[in-house]
Amino acid sequence: MQLLETILYEPGEGFYLLNYHLDRLTASATFFNKRNEGFEQIPTANFIEEQLNQQVPLKDGPQRVRLLLGSGGDIEIQHTPLSSVPTWISLAETSGGNTPLKIVLDCQPIESHSRYVTNKTTRRDIYNAARERAECDFHAGEQGKEDSIFDVLLYNEQRQITETSIANIAVEMRPGYWVTPTLECGLLAGIFRRYLLQSAQVHEGIVSIDDVTSNGPKRIVCFNSVRKLYDVELVNRAT
Template sequence: MSVESPLCDGSGIAAMKPAFQLIETLRYEPDADFLRLELHLQRLENSARALGFPLDMPAVRRQLAAKGQGNKALRVRLTLDPDGVIDIETAPFEALPAETVWRLGIAKTRLRHDDPLLQHKTTRRALYVAAREEFSREEVDEVLLFNDLGQLCEGTITTVFLEIGDKTCVTPDISCGLLAGILREELLRKNVVRQAILTLDDLRNAQKIFVGNSLRGMIKADLSCCFATL
């Protein structure tokens, strides 16, 4: 399916083009093709339509098929610019060991709960870079962000999942201002997790913490090592 939605204002006059691209980061496995491919393409199509990026979906599928070959796992980075130009880059991918536990920090940098662009995956990354730079690579593996209302949102490259109460697994509600992550979407559709508005106390009191994304899957996490004072 092709999406053609020119960047224009209500009068039909071309508007200023965004200074960012849409991005999807996929994982290719020789025995499973692209993981969660249809969810990635659905998000790309939805974002392109919402933000006015022209999209030739058949061309995306053809280019992905050409890149998804070989007998090694790949990290695949797909970008779509405001003119509809598609670019796909690949790099070798190595999964984390099953016993991996990521150390988490909490950033002082805040997201705005009412920023609609946070629900789309784009190359507009300044806030996430700022949050990550609050900690050294030796201190933490991932940094979590809250919004201006004190609600838990997401990591700089991951979705957050908490096991609470009767082992219910919850993830921050999309209304808090966060990316509609692909792993998150898959688990919501399967009723493995549910959305909730979460606070710092919820994070501190969680029985288990996980972070994850479509590239790496679910990763056990530990908050005890380091976090900022909010």
């Protein structure tokens, strides 16, 4: 098992929200170390930043960067070119008219307080199983796959919404007032989630299944630090 941070790199802008990523990486390493699961030696932020600058092709356009930290303190860096960079970062603005991506509600609760949910790691069994149940497709929304399911909406044992398999979520509970599930519901403390909270664009709270299925249509957005904000539409599972 490795700790994982997925980081957006843009020439001229650098590594997006890097300090937030390094904060979370250090917190997770400390969490596992206290449980005698390695991570006795955590590389410094300066060392990690040096490695990123050395190993990522900084002049080759935008990159999706995977930063992995092993239990022995070893760093691994992977990078994939991006054809475009998302720009929607403010809920006060419109999404630019993009068609919402389709998501479905999972058919069973997840183990919401698993250490592999509350920390971002390469152990993604819980998320992969949920995606398989929902028959998700990362290419959903592209030409020829407009009706495919992009992601799955997860919930805990108390039927409280938590997150999706690759993003945090917020629901517009009333006009202009967005609620993102509180960490106590059992979810990852996302990097872009932190940005939205600190900029007072979203508020923590409880979002029930009924809030998104039975109490009238509500606008839903997902977000992570690579895709930033994007609209989603909760649709009924195919039968």
